[in-house]
Amino acid sequence: MDLEITQEDGAASGQTVTLDPTVFDIEPNDHVIWLDVKRIQANQRQGTHKTKERSDVRGSRRKLYRQKGTGNARAGDAKSPIRRTGGRAHGPRPRSYSQKVNKKTSRLARRSALSYKVQNDALHVTEDFSMDVPSTGELRSLLALHNLADAKVLIVTTEVEKEVYLSSRNLSKVSVREVESLSTIDVLDADAVLLQQGALDYLNDLLSVAPQTA
Structure with missing residues (x-):
């Protein structure tokens, strides 16, 4: 052509x-x-996305209250992902695409x-x-x-x-x-x-x- x-x-x-x-x-x-x-x-x-997970947020790892006898649901520390101050569960981490x-x-x-x-x-x-x-x-x-x-x-x-x-x-x-x-x-x-x-x-x-x- x-x-x-x-x-x-x-x-x-x-x-x-x-x-x-x-x-x-x-x-x-x-x-x-x-x-x-x-x-x-x-x-x-870029792959630079990052959120704070449980090990990255600030706070104590102390158990908030005892496991039984309080009438509340069992809970761990304040870093738990189900709490407002907790870390993100399975959040994005830096990676190459x-x-x-x-x-x-x-x-x-x-x-x-x-x-x-x-x-x-x-x-x-x-x-x-x-x-x-x-x-x-x-x-x-x-x-x-x-x-x-x-x-x-x-x-x-x-x-x-x-x-x-x-x-x-x-x-x-x-x-x-x-x-x-x-x-x-x-x-x-x-x-x-x-x-x-x-x-x-x-x-x-x-x-x-x-x-x-x-």
Whole structure:
């Protein structure tokens, strides 16, 4: 499949690029996408939650009153979870929520997400561009020239482009990712993906699958 490359001003460059069918034209695997998205979201959790349990609250461990003969229900110390001043029973403790998936699974998830974008005509390729200084207005104009002014756009750059990233911070529907840090959830979260040509070449090299020989 060939895709036209646009210039920075949105005009056609007269060049086309061939999308690797093993990356951009596969049957998307929804289960693999779910596994990778679950991994990403789980790894973003801090896991620092903590409540005070019986051993953490302040107070004496002395039995409040004798076991029998008072007419009251039997009770232990004031730290008991059933009392207002007691500790939490089985409360959350700091833990790691990190999950892992195989590299092949993660790459298949990204290929599936990119294939969905191609199927929906939501993948665009432009020549590599950079900005001398951060400018929100300049970046907004660039997206308008690509007919992406009202869409939720993911810009994938070939290298770290600090000025482009800073220019996008005031645009609520625009996010910028350097291609090496591109994840499945980044692709799925955008209505349209604008790839720099160098970023496309990188994805072709990283995610392509060699044909199997008999």
